[in-house]
Amino acid sequence: MSVPVIVTGNLGYLGPIVVKKLRDQGAVVLGIDPNFFEADLPYDCTPDVQVTSLDKAPRAFWEPKAVVHLAAISNDPMGDLNPTLTYNTNVTLVSEVAEAFNGAKHVLASSASVYGFTDQAASETDQLGPLTAYADSKVKAERVLRMIAPNATILRFGTLWGSSPNFRTDLMVNRFAIEALTKGKIEPTSNAKRPILHIDDAAECIVKVALAHKEEWADVYNVVGENVNVFDVARKVGLAMNVDVVTDETKADVDRRSYWMGTFKVPHLAPAEPIKVGDETAMAQLAASAAKFKDQPGRVVELKQMLDRMENGG
Numbered sequence: 001m002s003v004p005v006i007v008t009g010n011l012g013y014l015g016p017i018v019v020k021k022l023r024d025q026g027a028v029v030l031g032i033d034p035n036f037f038e039a040d041l042p043y044d045c046t047p048d049v050q051v052t053s054l055d056k057a058p059r060a061f062w063e064p065k066a067v068v069h070l071a072a073i074s075n076d077p078m079g080d081l082n083p084t085l086t087y088n089t090n091v092t093l094v095s096e097v098a099e100a101f102n103g104a105k106h107v108l109a110s111s112a113s114v115y116g117f118t119d120q121a122a123s124e125t126d127q128l129g130p131l132t133a134y135a136d137s138k139v140k141a142e143r144v145l146r147m148i149a150p151n152a153t154i155l156r157f158g159t160l161w162g163s164s165p166n167f168r169t170d171l172m173v174n175r176f177a178i179e180a181l182t183k184g185k186i187e188p189t190s191n192a193k194r195p196i197l198h199i200d201d202a203a204e205c206i207v208k209v210a211l212a213h214k215e216e217w218a219d220v221y222n223v224v225g226e227n228v229n230v231f232d233v234a235r236k237v238g239l240a241m242n243v244d245v246v247t248d249e250t251k252a253d254v255d256r257r258s259y260w261m262g263t264f265k266v267p268h269l270a271p272a273e274p275i276k277v278g279d280e281t282a283m284a285q286l287a288a289s290a291a292k293f294k295d296q297p298g299r300v301v302e303l304k305q306m307l308d309r310m311e312n313g314g
């Protein structure tokens with residue numbers, strides 16, 4: 001029997017993949033998204049019902065099985081651009097949606113960035129050290145959601161990468177693919193440590209939790225495909241796309257957002273066989289998305305343009 005599932009932020013980077021996988025499993029999906037970035041999605045990534053705000057949710061979805069919280073001003077430069085908007089989207093909206101559907105299973109897409117800087121692979125029980133407005137908003141969202149819905153599942157994802165109908169050009173691996181196409185070479189600016197995760201693995205994890213019993217997976221989980229150094233990832237993308245990679249440790253920026261992440265909860269939710277940078281199919285799909293979206297200005301620029309329009313009454 002079909003079950004109703006609500007996905008906020010379904011028109012973003014990860015949302016279309018989650019919606020497709022939920023519908024493939026027989027779920028009936030309501031998407032809630034103001035469509036800031038004017039997504040144009042294929043049919044199989046489109047929810048059964050789409051609304052722009054919580055108050056427009058139809059009666060058929062008032063008692064959903066699960067709510068997946070994806071809506072966010074995502075990444076550090078975007079979060080710092082307008083901290084108030086970041087807080088309202090990343091924290092206040094989570095609280096409002098959780099209160100409205102308190103009987104549902106709640107799943108929050110959080111971030112490895114909540115750990116800040118670590119010398120060793122961070123565990124789920126480590127002290128959090130957010131360094132940016134975005135990371136701080138995720139810490140607050142986790143706390144507010146677990147106060148309202150104690151059985152919520154918090155998924156701390158590594159930096160996502162991979163092909164999507166609404167591709168993001170600012171994420172590390174994706175950005176390297178864009179550089180390979182537009183510059184004919186890749187020039188990473190730091191060699192920080194990063195946990196990364198393919199977008200399909202993240203979506204599979206979300207769907208697994210959302211369709212499980214409400215009491216299952218009621219905890220905080222790190223979800224990572226591989227822990228990497230930025231230079232090593234650049235070399236793998238360069239090899240796959242047949243371009244040179246220019247690295248210089250002496251000129252690399254000092255990035256205080258340097259961390260790896262472990263999956264210490266048992267059973268854990270990390271993929272058993274994660275898709276890794278260098279996978280032939282994933283890299284071919286990545287290259288295709290990069291070619292399609294390479295001329296887009298990027299989410300930070302798009303968000304700034306949107307904020308300017310709002311300020312000017314446009």
